Amino acid sequence: xxxTQGTFSFLPDLxxxxxxxxxxYCLHQEWAVGVEFTDDIHPRNTYWExxxxxxxxxxxxxxxxxxxxxxxxANPNVYVRVTAFDSTRGWETMxxxxxxxxxxxxxxFRLDRLEAxxxxxxxxxHAYAMDQPAGRRYQPDQANAAQGDRR
Amino acid sequence: MSVPGPAAxxxxxxxxxxxxxxxxxxxxxxAPIAELDRDLVGLAPVKQRIREIAAFLLVARAREQVxxxxxxxxxxxxxxGNPGTGKTTVALRMAGIxxxxxxxxxxxxxxxTRDDLVGQYIGHTAPKTKExxxxxxxxxxxxxxxxxxxxxxxEKDYGQEAIEILLQVMENxxxxxxxxxxxxxxxMASFFLSNPGFRxxxxxxxxxxxxxASELLAIAELLAAQSEYLLSPAAREAMIDYITRRQQQxxxxxxxxxxxxLDRARLRQAMRLCAGNAVATREALQTIEAEDIRAxxxxxx
Numbered sequence: 001x002x003x004t005q006g007t008f009s010f011l012p013d014l015x016x017x018x019x020x021x022x023x024x025y026c027l028h029q030e031w032a033v034g035v036e037f038t039d040d041i042h043p044r045n046t047y048w049e050x051x052x053x054x055x056x057x058x059x060x061x062x063x064x065x066x067x068x069x070x071x072x073x074a075n076p077n078v079y080v081r082v083t084a085f086d087s088t089r090g091w092e093t094m095x096x097x098x099x100x101x102x103x104x105x106x107x108x109f110r111l112d113r114l115e116a117x118x119x120x121x122x123x124x125x126h127a128y129a130m131d132q133p134a135g136r137r138y139q140p141d142q143a144n145a146a147q148g149d150r151r
Numbered sequence: 152m153s154v155p156g157p158a159a160x161x162x163x164x165x166x167x168x169x170x171x172x173x174x175x176x177x178x179x180x181x182a183p184i185a186e187l188d189r190d191l192v193g194l195a196p197v198k199q200r201i202r203e204i205a206a207f208l209l210v211a212r213a214r215e216q217v218x219x220x221x222x223x224x225x226x227x228x229x230x231x232g233n234p235g236t237g238k239t240t241v242a243l244r245m246a247g248i249x250x251x252x253x254x255x256x257x258x259x260x261x262x263x264t265r266d267d268l269v270g271q272y273i274g275h276t277a278p279k280t281k282e283x284x285x286x287x288x289x290x291x292x293x294x295x296x297x298x299x300x301x302x303x304x305x306e307k308d309y310g311q312e313a314i315e316i317l318l319q320v321m322e323n324x325x326x327x328x329x330x331x332x333x334x335x336x337x338x339m340a341s342f343f344l345s346n347p348g349f350r351x352x353x354x355x356x357x358x359x360x361x362x363x364a365s366e367l368l369a370i371a372e373l374l375a376a377q378s379e380y381l382l383s384p385a386a387r388e389a390m391i392d393y394i395t396r397r398q399q400q401x402x403x404x405x406x407x408x409x410x411x412x413l414d415r416a417r418l419r420q421a422m423r424l425c426a427g428n429a430v431a432t433r434e435a436l437q438t439i440e441a442e443d444i445r446a447x448x449x450x451x452x
Contacts, residue, residue, distance in 0.1 A: 052278075059257045060289025062327040067285075 001108030003041055006081055006097045019068065019082065019100050023061040026084035031095055032056045034085065035067050039078040039137045041106075041127055054085055068100055077103045077138040103138040169213040180205050183248040191244075192373060193366040194237055200357050201248065208252045223326040225354040226254060229297075230333040231340075232359025235407030238333040239295065241359075245331060246291040255329055257289035265299040268313040276309040280316045288327045297332035298342035318348050362405050367394045371409050375439065380417065385441035396449045412447065419443040 004010055014022070026033050034054035038045065051071040055064060064082070071080050080101035083094055107128035114122040129137040175181065184202060191198070207224060215221040226249065230238040243260055250258025263283055270276035284292065294300070302308040321330050332349070334342070336358065343350040362370065371390050375382055382390060397408055420443045424431050 055285060057286050058288070059259050059286070060327070062288040062324065063285030066324070 001106050003079070003099075003102060003106055005041070005043065005079075006099055008098045013102070014098070014100065016065065020061045020065050022096075022098065023064045023082060026082075026096060027058055027061060027064075029084070029086070029095070030088075031084035031086050033058065033064050034083045035064070035071050035080065035100075036083060037071055037075045037078050037080045037101075039134060040130065041079055042125065042130070048079075048081065051080075054083070072101050079103070105138065167217045169216050171209065171213060174213055175209060180209060180252060183244075183251050187244060187248070190373075191237060191240065192369045193362050194241070194359065197237075197241060197357055197359060200355060201245075204355070205248075205252055208254055212253070225325055225352070227321055227325075227330045227353045228332070228355040228357060229339060229343075229353045230331060230357050230359060231336040233335065233361055233405060235405030235409075236359035236361060237406060238359055239293075242291070242293045242331050242333060245329075246293075249291065249329060255290055259290035260293055261287040261290060262293045262295060264295050265310065268294070268300065268317075269309045273309075276312045277316060280313045284316070284320050284328070288324070291329045291331060293331045293333065296334050298334050298338045301342055301345055303345060314346060314349070318352060321352050364391070364394050364398065367398075367405070367409055370406050371413060374410055374413055378417075379437055380413075381438050383438050383440050386416075386439050386444055389441040389444040393444055393447060393449055400449065412444070412449075413439075415447065416443040419446050 008014060008022075023033055032054040035051040036048035037051055038048040051074075052067060055067070058064065068080070068082065078101070079099060081097050081099050084096040086093060086095040109125050109127050112124045112126050114124070116122050184198075184205060187198060187201065204226065211221045211224060228245070230242060232238055239262075242262075246255070246258050246260035249255045261283065267283055268276070268280045270279045300310040300314055302310055317330065320328070330353075332339070332353070368387075368391055371394075372382060372387075393412060394409070397403055397412070416439050420439050423440070423443065424435060
């Protein structure tokens, strides 16, 4: 199942050139660009791991791209996203976030139903990958395949 | 089927002609160089080198057009010279020039010294240096007094770590940024001796010569004109006198000494005007007289 989270997620995955152009746009808007990664892809999980601090005062996308590549190399088979934070007063929030890496195999989600008081049903979304402990949620042998795809 | 021989392919290659003059007009290469000629006095070898670099970048572009190999040239530079010979001034302009020549994408200058690159404790240096490098991407990184990065007396100094990261980026991301090192001649020489990797990764070692007396006078007049002052004819004579005397003294630092002398002359001019008549004409306000210059300590001996 192709996870659709963040901007551009209904498009085919962006190439590095396209990622670089999007970052270039963010920097032009004077947003602080950061790189984050996670293996817990639940839609309500907003707390991804930060790959270093958000980068302020950058002028060119090359610096961010170096971090994106470093993050992919260190975490080859998880989700990686680029975020852009707008510090303008009144906004002070994330203006843009998009995936720049996904695992080769995305097993998807199942819907859990919980019967509560009366005939109430409570629903929850559960990612199949979450059945594995952290660090083993996406198979390492697929990591190599993912790297092969990108090159 | 016959395969076209080397003669045929040579013929097609020679028929592809690139109009260098048109390309030059397109890229507006003349303007930044003319500006440099106008605003900076002397520095003939420096201007010559910049002209060479401009021509080289133009040819690189032409080669690209006809499909010849055009790898990104290495443009890292080292500026060496005595105090006040214009190293920092030229570096500031270099970013703009390289941007207009289309070599760097953004054309901003990040000016740093040892403190901005080297950390305070173990593990602090690498992120700090990388942070600076990321900020400089797409522009020029200017490291003033680069020899302070290397402290031979302390082998545990974190400067070495910064040097290694710098070298790595200078080598691998040549198209993303240009590094300019600057410093006094003798100390840069010993810095390069102890860091041979640096010497070989820098393609352009540009030496800034000392200014001679006539150039210094031209600088004085240019500086005065920039802040809308005028040297009276007598003051001009006094300035020539001042320059010859000042050059003999120790701690003479070329254009910087001249700038300081002018600043002090402006102070004395202000004192003279305040002590004198209650009204001052526009002319009086902008003219520096001989007495403003001759009051200097340099004439005391």
